[in-house]
Amino acid sequence: MNPFETVKQNTSARQVAEFYGAKFNKNGMCQCPFHKDKTPRMKIDNRFYCFGCNETGDAIDYVSKLFGIGLRETAIKICEDLSLEYDKTTQKTRPVVLHTNMVFEILVPY
Ligand SMILES: [Zn+2]
Numbered sequence: 001m002n003p004f005e006t007v008k009q010n011t012s013a014r015q016v017a018e019f020y021g022a023k024f025n026k027n028g029m030c031q032c033p034f035h036k037d038k039t040p041r042m043k044i045d046n047r048f049y050c051f052g053c054n055e056t057g058d059a060i061d062y063v064s065k066l067f068g069i070g071l072r073e074t075a076i077k078i079c080e081d082l083s084l085e086y087d088k089t090t091q092k093t094r095p096v097v098l099h100t101n102m103v104f105e106i107l108v109p110y
Pocket residue numbers: 032033034035037050051052053054055
C-alpha cells in the first residue's frame with residue numbers, strides 16, 4: 001500500500017492528533033491547534049472539525065497543517081512516526097539491465 005492508503009486504513013484523525021499532542025476532554029473535544037482556542041472546540045473522529053475556525057479534514061490534512069509540510073511528506077511522516085508498514089518502492093525502478101547481461105553471458109557461452 002502507498003503511504004496514503006496505509007494511513008487511511010490504519011489510523012483515525014483522532015489517533016494521529018493524540019500522537020502529536022492533542023488532549024481530549026471527556027466530551028471528546030480538544031483545543032484547535034490552528035487558531036487561538038481557549039476552550040476546546042475541535043471535534044475529531046475519522047475527520048477533524050473546528051467549531052471555532054471551521055478547519056476540517058482527515059488525519060493527513062491535520063498533520064500537514066500542523067507541521068506545514070506537503071501531503072505526501074505528511075503521509076510518510078505519519079507512517080514512520082507510528083511505525084506503520086508502507087510501500088517505499090513506488091517511485092523507484094530496479095536497475096535490471098546489468099543483471100540481464102550477466103545471465104545472458106552465462107547461458108550462451110562461446
Ligand atoms: Zn480552530
